[in-house]
Amino acid sequence: MDNDLNGESQTVSIRLEGIHKELGAQHVLRGVNLEIFSGETIVLIGASGGGKSVILKHITGLMRPDSGRVVIGNQDISKLNEKGLAVIRQRIGVLFQNGALFDSMSIGQNVAFPLRERGEKNIKTLTEKVTKALSLVGLEEHINKMPTTLSGGMRKRVALARAMIAKPESILYDEPTAGLDPVSTGSIDSLIIQMQKEYGITSVVVTHDMKSARTIADRIAFLRQGSVYFCGTPEEMEGSDDPVINNFINGHPTEEL
Template sequence: MQESQNPIIELRQVSKQFGQQHVLNALDLAVPRNEVSVIIGRSGGGKSVLLKHIIGLLKPDSGAVFVDGEDIVSLGNRGLSRVRRKFGMLFQEAALFDSMTVFENVAFPLREHTRKSRSEIKDIVEDKLSSVGLKGMGYKMPSELSGGMRKRVGLARAMALEPQIVLFDEPTSGLDPVMSAAINELIVRTQAEFGATCVVISHDIQSTMATAHNVFMLYEGRIVASGPPTSIRDHSDPIVQQFIHGRAEGPIQVT
């Protein structure tokens, strides 16, 4: 597996099971800084569980999780809250507050976690909305927006505190090809303009190849392949080939 020098996120021998189901199995993962890394794998294959370990929402049964060099497994609530300030997250369904306007949604983390003035918050919100192509849309309610627009509002909110790391959970799920391409462009631009580390959970191969500096494939609780998109596309492992080409026949059993 490709090694990352001074990774911003590192999982070492992380295992997690729920009942008799082994979801993560002595998993090793090193996410490079200031790049877009995409974790691919089957639906229900543990990608979201992996994401929850990265942000400290789940603790492993064994192993260590490092964020910016700090093992977060042993941290209490106060320590985890401090570490989570390094993260922004775009959830699969954007997870906007339906009773708040677009402006209020993006302003929410600033009001909760900073002591910025009303005018400072206004400037930041307008800047973030502009950066995702929604300038002047702050007055709208989430119910008035398309799925792609909701995700862009979610990204603006995730970027409000200018996090070091932005997590994307299936960002193109449920979107048409044109809107998926727009979201892919936003991910690339977010990394380039803000210098953030972007970690994307996806099973969308086309989006993965369009956005990733690094691809990690999760299968049966382990990272079975990693590297730049070109090396994943040409990987010799039949499991990787079956998945990225979407073939029914192969070692991955269709159940």
């Protein structure tokens, strides 16, 4: 459970052990091993179509490994039934790729959704919590607006408020800054850092944006050919003399996947 790194004892929050997954004709994950420490922000990079979203789906139990284990806290979730998974999912907030707000619900209703699902019915409590979550992302004035009236960056911030409202232990972000302008990207990066600093949330962030990765990551994991090829601090990655790593981070991939 505990690992002694630089003299500090760190608790493993999420552990992927030898995960294999075939999807269709593809052997997408080929022995993924990764330990994610409690309170750290780990950034997952790798070629498009390489299996990053598939890894996040294993962490929430949306996909089950063909072999290997997904351990959350000290529980192997690979074998849990839906009821057991529902309990685990309460501890993990997810910011899906493409935001995925409910367009027929107001911003406030969207953010309240995870609490309502959990059975919270008290309007005063809901309003208070929703207002607080929205103020954290700077959008409390927009509580009654509909998602389609907001910009892409604002929608991502609403999705983040929704992901964190139930105070999860971890938040998984699937390309949270894709398609955003640099200013909106900066505000999402700052919020990810704030979630960590103020709430001690463990974050797993999939991104293509190396600038974001350097800004937010405690460690960067590089997925290549179905397994974690490298995992280390941004400094360790920058300082690497491995051409495979350098080509990837400098945006000159010389190979597919």
